Amino acid sequence: MASSSIKAISSSAFTASPPPSQTKPQPSIPYLLSFLHATSRPISLKLSRSRSHNSHSHSFLITNVLKKAESSSDTYLSKSSQLPKPTSSDSTPTVLVTEKLGEAGLEVLRGFGNLECAYNLSPEELCAKISTCDALIVRSGTKVTRQVFEAAKGRLKVVGRAGVGIDNVDLQAATEFGCLVVNAPTANTVAAAEHGIALLTAMSRNVAQADASIKAGKWQRNKYVGVSLVGKTLAVMGFGKVGSEVARRAKGLGMHVISHDPYAPVDRARAVGVELVSFEQAIGTADFISLHMPLTPTTSKVLNDKTFAQMKKGVRIINVARGGVIDEDALVRALDSGIVAQAALDVFAEEPPSKDSKLVQHENVTVTPHLGASTKEAQARLISPIPIKTLSKDISLHPLTHRILHEMLFFQEGVAIEIAEAVVGALKGELSATAVNAPMVPPEVLAELSPYVVLAEKLGKLAVQLVAGGSGITSVRVVYKTARDPDDLDTRLLRAMITKGIIEPISASFINLVNADFVAKDKGLRITEERVAIDSSPEFPVASIQVHITNVESKFASCVSKNGNISIEGKVKYGKPHLTLLGSFGVDVSLEGNLILCRQVDQPGMIGQVGKILGTENVNVNFMSVGRTIQKKAIMAIGVDEEPKEELLNKIGKVPDIEEFVFLKLYKQRGRPALRVPGCAVNLVYMVMSTNTEAPHNLSPMPPMTSHITQGSELCKPYMYIHEIFWELTGFGFYRNSEVKRDRSKSNPMMGDPLGSSRVSSQKQNCEGIIGPKADNIVLR
Numbered sequence: 001m002a003s004s005s006i007k008a009i010s011s012s013a014f015t016a017s018p019p020p021s022q023t024k025p026q027p028s029i030p031y032l033l034s035f036l037h038a039t040s041r042p043i044s045l046k047l048s049r050s051r052s053h054n055s056h057s058h059s060f061l062i063t064n065v066l067k068k069a070e071s072s073s074d075t076y077l078s079k080s081s082q083l084p085k086p087t088s089s090d091s092t093p094t095v096l097v098t099e100k101l102g103e104a105g106l107e108v109l110r111g112f113g114n115l116e117c118a119y120n121l122s123p124e125e126l127c128a129k130i131s132t133c134d135a136l137i138v139r140s141g142t143k144v145t146r147q148v149f150e151a152a153k154g155r156l157k158v159v160g161r162a163g164v165g166i167d168n169v170d171l172q173a174a175t176e177f178g179c180l181v182v183n184a185p186t187a188n189t190v191a192a193a194e195h196g197i198a199l200l201t202a203m204s205r206n207v208a209q210a211d212a213s214i215k216a217g218k219w220q221r222n223k224y225v226g227v228s229l230v231g232k233t234l235a236v237m238g239f240g241k242v243g244s245e246v247a248r249r250a251k252g253l254g255m256h257v258i259s260h261d262p263y264a265p266v267d268r269a270r271a272v273g274v275e276l277v278s279f280e281q282a283i284g285t286a287d288f289i290s291l292h293m294p295l296t297p298t299t300s301k302v303l304n305d306k307t308f309a310q311m312k313k314g315v316r317i318i319n320v321a322r323g324g325v326i327d328e329d330a331l332v333r334a335l336d337s338g339i340v341a342q343a344a345l346d347v348f349a350e351e352p353p354s355k356d357s358k359l360v361q362h363e364n365v366t367v368t369p370h371l372g373a374s375t376k377e378a379q380a381r382l383i384s385p386i387p388i389k390t391l392s393k394d395i396s397l398h399p400l401t402h403r404i405l406h407e408m409l410f411f412q413e414g415v416a417i418e419i420a421e422a423v424v425g426a427l428k429g430e431l432s433a434t435a436v437n438a439p440m441v442p443p444e445v446l447a448e449l450s451p452y453v454v455l456a457e458k459l460g461k462l463a464v465q466l467v468a469g470g471s472g473i474t475s476v477r478v479v480y481k482t483a484r485d486p487d488d489l490d491t492r493l494l495r496a497m498i499t500k501g502i503i504e505p506i507s508a509s510f511i512n513l514v515n516a517d518f519v520a521k522d523k524g525l526r527i528t529e530e531r532v533a534i535d536s537s538p539e540f541p542v543a544s545i546q547v548h549i550t551n552v553e554s555k556f557a558s559c560v561s562k563n564g565n566i567s568i569e570g571k572v573k574y575g576k577p578h579l580t581l582l583g584s585f586g587v588d589v590s591l592e593g594n595l596i597l598c599r600q601v602d603q604p605g606m607i608g609q610v611g612k613i614l615g616t617e618n619v620n621v622n623f624m625s626v627g628r629t630i631q632k633k634a635i636m637a638i639g640v641d642e643e644p645k646e647e648l649l650n651k652i653g654k655v656p657d658i659e660e661f662v663f664l665k666l667y668k669q670r671g672r673p674a675l676r677v678p679g680c681a682v683n684l685v686y687m688v689m690s691t692n693t694e695a696p697h698n699l700s701p702m703p704p705m706t707s708h709i710t711q712g713s714e715l716c717k718p719y720m721y722i723h724e725i726f727w728e729l730t731g732f733g734f735y736r737n738s739e740v741k742r743d744r745s746k747s748n749p750m751m752g753d754p755l756g757s758s759r760v761s762s763q764k765q766n767c768e769g770i771i772g773p774k775a776d777n778i779v780l781r
């Protein structure tokens, strides 16, 4: 059990630096759940639409703790106080869509909140509108600049890019403002690949030019002799989703396909029969070059005078990626000199390009107006290579699971639905699977970390309240005791929640996974993390979390450890956060409600005296714990539901032999802290399918659960339903309020122990037990 080694696992070690003067992130209107807002509930309450929390209403006894940071952000704080506070009337989120989106996606958005479609807005008009919007959905035609985030005045929580390329969104600004950016990375892949192939074939046979010629009354058969594709070498630059689909199709046309992509796995390319080669080899040997990389500082103008000079004379270029990856003036020169025989372009550095653009007007250039993603199927409809009826006949399934299975196995959803669901999910406080500027925490990691996430935020809140006013926090050390290997413990979420717990109560900032590190750095707060390896079962991710605040004075001397730091430690017990160490004193206090901590002489009668004071003032005590210390001292921790009046606290302070006491406000958890994680349905259905195709028939609704699935669209119900079952019955820590309890007498040994081990692998087995024919081994109440 003893700690065997200590090593730093990661660190967001920030040196105090003055915050940028003009670009302060503004606080969000705190009605959204989870990581996207400041709220008393740290984790998304699934399917809930309650948005009535106002973090600004919490009063704290501590002031001036982040003195240094606050004094340097006076302007920001005073500005923030002018922000509109949420009211019940504006609690329905507003989503602004600035470019054409498929009707199916708009329908999802309408079902969730206020939808406003305003196309062709000028930058000024967008800025004027954005402060009334919670989400913005754009395609490639809207530039979401820093000015837009500034103009949003903290209300904008998510930007949805209905497509792949996010080069039109200022990601740095979004992150600084704590605004999540999500995209729809898969729905238009096939469309873009097909357009690439369309341009390849059209260009090689002069289709566009010949079409224009014949419409102009000419018949020029000799002029438009084309080139054949079969046996020619195509270099696919960027072997990602689109590039690999282009490669697959080009091989079908009999081409020899090579690819350059510094990050693509060799195996994936080999599986398609494509050889990965160096940049020079790719451009030096290809007859056709098709561009499929993102526009980044590295790929900007990657085709330029120098690289055109390295190409085979007469090479043909296709660009369905981004105009900026080509130096367009250099391409005109290469076309004029004959190095490049032809080019087919869907994208341009400036869109739309100027009417008299030499490139667009060049006779050897075929152009389309950024149409890569523009098919009906990509934008809105489902693509179904296998008809539903065929599938249903082969595998007899409950209707509830149809949509999930089809989508998983056979369907690709349109961009509109993909982005609408991502944005709605983000507004509900879920971590999005398509987040672009937040770390992706896989669903199974999220599931097992969830109780620790609650603990982390509570420890942050507690620690900051133990700091005496006037001493600025600059350095926080977090220690995780864990039996897990470093690779098996992702602490970003825990660090973000500790940061949130420390900073939010004492400043106008709001913290989420997107901006936690940025805000900490901005406030000159250095957070370092350490791992203490313990010799025990790695079943649980973390055995305990310690928060140490260094170089500060405390208002409760008992929480200062021997090395002079404010030190607290917490553990998750039975799915609930507990305080287990205060300074050098062991305690065991459930971190719910508010907390009164007293240090007293260890003698009979103390508990009675304090209890009597609380009782006469009608303050309900929900728990009490006394920890003895050496030297005849004791620490008494009292959990109270209400916030006691100041006179009452003074009375406690006057009890003889109470040497010091502190009141800490931790807020009561409202509702059931639970987490809806995208992707669970897929895990579950995968499991069901792989083990028992009959099982979905047994997904008949269980009454206590159905109340949770009545919200939301019909379309979502199967998901919600399966999420409910999955989490209620298998996600450890989610049956916190005893809604789900195993009745051992009815346990079915064939089905495994449904509330047993909580590791991911066994969760799947547990699901089998629960979703299988005999689900009566679970009692719901």
Ligand SMILES: NC(=O)C1=CN([C@@H]2O[C@H](COP(=O)(O)OP(=O)(O)OC[C@H]3O[C@@H](n4cnc5c(N)ncnc54)[C@H](O)[C@@H]3O)[C@@H](O)[C@H]2O)C=CC1
Binding pocket: 164, 165, 166, 185, 188, 189, 192, 237, 238, 239, 240, 241, 242, 243, 260, 261, 262, 263, 264, 292, 293, 294, 295, 298, 299, 320, 321, 322, 346, 347, 370, 371, 372, 373, 374
């Ligand atoms: N014209 C249109 O309407 C559409 C355009 N696109 C664009 O197509 C491009 C590719 O999209 P996806 O395949 O979905 O993205 P992806 O992220 O799946 O693939 C991009 C690939 O480029 C590779 N890459 C990154 N840097 C590279 C470099 N320096 N050299 C070579 N390869 C590099 C990456 O490793 C990755 O494999 C993006 O620029 C996207 O914006 C996508 C959809 C529609």
Ligand SMILES: O=C(O)C(=O)COP(=O)(O)O
Binding pocket: 139, 140, 141, 162, 163, 164, 165, 166, 188, 370, 371, 372, 373, 374
């Ligand atoms: O998804 C992409 O990257 C695209 O370029 C598609 O752009 P669009 O949504 O059609 O404006």
